[in-house]
Amino acid sequence: MDITDPAELTEITATPMPAHRAEWEELLLADTELLGRIAGTIDGAFHVLFPARIVQNIKAFQDTFVRYGVTGRIYYGKKANKGASVVRACRTAGAGVDVASVGEFQAALGAGIAGTDLVVTGPAKSDALLALAVREGALIAIDGLDELDHLHAIVATITAAGHELTARILLRVLPPGSHSRFGLTGEELDLAVKRVDPNSISLEGFSFHLSGYRSIARAELAAALIPRCLEARGLGHRADTLSIGGGFGVDYVPEAAWRAFIDGVNPAWFHGDRAPAPDSYYPYHCPEPGPDMLAAILRHDDLGDRLRTAGITLAIEPGRALLDRAGSTVFTVQGRKTRTAHGRDYQILTVNGTSLSLSEQWFNTEYLPDPALWPRHTGDMTPACVGGATCLEDDMLSRRRIPLPRPAEIGDLLIYPNTAGYQMDSNESAFHDLPIPPKVELSASDGNAQFGWRFDR
Ligand SMILES: *Cc1c(COP(=O)(O)O)cnc(C)c1O
Numbered sequence: 213m214d215i216t217d218p219a220e221l222t223e224i225t226a227t228p229m230p231a232h233r234a235e236w237e238e239l240l241l242a243d244t245e246l247l248g249r250i251a252g253t254i255d256g257a258f259h260v261l262f263p264a265r266i267v268q269n270i271k272a273f274q275d276t277f278v279r280y281g282v283t284g285r286i287y288y289g290k291k292a293n294k295g296a297s298v299v300r301a302c303r304t305a306g307a308g309v310d311v312a313s314v315g316e317f318q319a320a321l322g323a324g325i326a327g328t329d330l331v332v333t334g335p336a337k338s339d340a341l342l343a344l345a346v347r348e349g350a351l352i353a354i355d356g357l358d359e360l361d362h363l364h365a366i367v368a369t370i371t372a373a374g375h376e377l378t379a380r381i382l383l384r385v386l387p388p389g390s391h392s393r394f395g396l397t398g399e400e401l402d403l404a405v406k407r408v409d410p411n412s413i414s415l416e417g418f419s420f421h422l423s424g425y426r427s428i429a430r431a432e433l434a435a436a437l438i439p440r441c442l443e444a445r446g447l448g449h450r451a452d453t454l455s456i457g458g459g460f461g462v463d464y465v466p467e468a469a470w471r472a473f474i475d476g477v478n479p480a481w482f483h484g485d486r487a488p489a490p491d492s493y494y495p496y497h498c499p500e501p502g503p504d505m506l507a508a509i510l511r512h513d514d515l516g517d518r519l520r521t522a523g524i525t526l527a528i529e530p531g532r533a534l535l536d537r538a539g540s541t542v543f544t545v546q547g548r549k550t551r552t553a554h555g556r557d558y559q560i561l562t563v564n565g566t567s568l569s570l571s572e573q574w575f576n577t578e579y580l581p582d583p584a585l586w587p588r589h590t591g592d593m594t595p596a597c598v599g600g601a602t603c604l605e606d607d608m609l610s611r612r613r614i615p616l617p618r619p620a621e622i623g624d625l626l627i628y629p630n631t632a633g634y635q636m637d638s639n640e641s642a643f644h645d646l647p648i649p650p651k652v653e654l655s656a657s658d659g660n661a662q663f664g665w666r667f668d669r
Contacts, residue, residue, distance in 0.1 A: 224556045225595040226481040226612040227472040229465050229496070231581035231629035234537040236262045236656060239663075241584055246663055247542060247625055248587075250652060257543045257565025257649040259636045261293075261668055263301035264655070265538040270305035272503040273530065280507065280516035282526055287331045289458045289531025290316045292633045297653040297668045298535070299323035310458075310529040311350075314341050321348070331455065331529065333384070333421070335359075335394055342366050346379045353384045353419045353455070357400055360407060367412040378412060382419040382455055387433055395420065405444050415449035417441055421457025421529065425498065427505050430456050431512035438522050453525045460505050460533035461498030464581045464630055470497035473580065480554055482611045483597040492577040502533040532633035539632030541569055541649070543583075543609070545624045546601065558613050559596035561620050566600035567609045569649050570628060571639040579628065579635060582614050586625040591618030598626060602644050 221227065233241075240247065240260070250258065270286060277284030287310040288302045300323050302309055308329035309320040320330055327348025332341060335355045342359075343366050345352050354360050360381075367379050383404050386395030396404055401418075408415045418437045422429055434456050444451035474493070479485040500508055506528065510516035519526055543563035550557050572579035583598070595613035609628070620626070628635070640648050651668035 220593040221615055222556050222595065223480055224553050224558060224613055225593075225615050227469065227476055228615050229469050229473060229580045229582045231464055232466070232537065233629060234262070234265050236265060236654065237537065237540060237629065239656070240654065241586060241588060241627065243663070244587065246665075247627070250665060251542060251544055251625055254650060254652075256647050257541065257563065257569055259539055259541050259569070259631065259649055259651045260654055260665075261295050261297050261539040261632060261651055262654045263297045263304075263538070265536075266298055266301035266534055267305045269502065269534045269536055269538065270302065270307045273506060273528065273534075274306070276503040276506045276510070277526070280510040282510055282516045282519050285453070285525055285527040286534075287329075287455075287527060287529045288534050289529045290320065291638070292531030293535055293539070294319070294637050295539075295632075295651050295653075295668045296323050297651070298632075299325060302534075307534075310531075314338070314344060317341065317344055317348075317350070331382075331527070333419075333529070339366065343370065346370055346377055347375075349380065351380045351382060351416060351453075353382045354396075354404070355384050355394055356396065357404060357407070360404055364409060364412060371412065378414050380414050380416055381408070382417050382453065383415070385418050385420040385433070385437065387420055387422060387429075390422075392423075401440070405447060405449070408449065410448055415444060415451055417444075417451050417453035417455070417524070419455035419457065419527070422459055425459055425461040425495065425505065427500065427508040428512055430459075431509045431515045434509070434526070435513060435515055435518060438518060438524065441522065441524060452523055453527055454519070455527035455529060456509070458529040458531050458533070460503075460528070460530045461495070461501045462532050462536045462630070462633060463498040463501040464496040467497050467499070481613060483553075483560070483608065483613070484611070485553075486611060488577045492575070493580065494572060494577065496580050502530070502536060535632035537630055539630070539636060541628045541631040541636055543598075543626045543628070545620050545622055545626060548620060548622060556595070559594055559616075559620060561596050561598045561626070562601055563598060563609065563626060564601055565649055566602050566643060566646065567607050568600075568639050568641055568643060569636060570609050570631065571635050573609065574639050578610065578612060579631075581629050583610070583626040583628045585616050585618065585620055586627055589618065593617060594619040596620055601646065
């Protein structure tokens with residue numbers, strides 16, 4: 213970690229936000245050559261992924277299911293990262309994938325995931341996506357009554373062409389009191405359960421996806437759906453699966469750093485004195501991340517025991533949490549200026565990429581885990597903000613002045629940590645005809661600091 217002594221900070225410098233790092237990333241940063249060699253080869257911004265960490269993250273969820281004696285299924289929420297190596301890691305670890313478009317479906321199949329290990333979510337799915345899901349035996353989360361009717365018609369068409377197929381579905385639940393545009397209301401669920409034709413559609417259960425990171429809300433909604441499963445079984449349906457969606461938290465920075473930031477944040481920390489709204493920050497500290505949150509859900513009111521007794525499989529669809537500490541984004545400093553604010557000097561660095569490779573900046577907020585400056589020697593603490601290589605005034609990767617451990621020089625690298633979940637590729641574009649940063653897949657044998665690398669394609 214880059215530790216800066218808080219006593220060195222000036223009033224124009226944000227408090228440090230040192231990211232938790234996995235061992236692979238510590239080794240990569242400590243390697244005095246590899247990052248520089250890759251950067252020299254690519255000649256542009258790039259992302260690194262370490263798929264072995266994803267396998268480890270999946271195993272931690274699997275172990276939690278085992279510990280609580282609950283039959284679990286893990287589907288990676290694919291929108292969090294498009295990398296092929298992510299899906300390959302899912303295959304290695306025995307996880308399925310949650311897809312929402314024909315493109316994602318194809319990418320998952322192409323990376324070796326069986327169709328029966330896919331769940332298809334999203335509203336009003338296209339004919340092409342529904343038909344592909346039926347033919348490949350994927351589980352389909354039905355989002356509306358019209359979609360259910362539509363699916364019956366699609367199965368009828370496929371069956372008329374001489375293929376005996378049953379579609380597998382979950383009914384997606386609109387959480388009571390929620391303003392979500394997704395899911396079916398209680399009344400619609402009652403109708404849907406009666407309307408499912410068991411000859412062509414297998415109703416395997418119910419699903420939901422909540423925003424926010426509250427374990428209790430998830431546990432309580434899952435518990436409330438157990439009687440719905442039992443009722444549906446009474447009508448002859450299989451109804452043995454509940455999917456509680458994604459939204460498992462990630463712990464990016466230690467609690468003390470997060471508190472110091474939130475308590476101290478003020479406009480003078482930011483270029484142009486322009487701070488994001490105080491309530492706009494993503495919660496970068498999470499006391500019960502990933503598998504711990506799953507454990508809390510299973511413990512709440514003995515949900516685990518109740519699922520086991522009812523013979524129900526609990527499916528989860530984590531996106532971000534499976535990518536925790538599995539990737540980072542590397543930029544080269546190609547320009548630096550000194551500017552003054554409130555009587556203090558700071559650097560404006562320009563890097564060889566854009567803030568489109570750090571999606572948080574596009575939600576009127578800021579990605580807070582601090583980038584590491586590489587090579588790693590230290591000197592005088594220097595506040596720096598970071599801009600992209602575009603002509604947009606607002607294209608800044610970090611508006612806040614980060615306490616760098618020394619002045620940055622042209623050719624140095626800035627490595628933004630923990631970007632695999634949503635940061636690295638959800639908003640990327642070839643704006644300005646700049647190349648889209650490639651993904652580099654790193655591998656290393658256990659305890660070995662010698663990495664191999666190849667493009668993630
Ligand atoms: C986005 C999404 C997920 C993944 O969410 P994370 O917060 O990344 O875990 C899972 N399920 C559904 C239906 C989603 O839309």
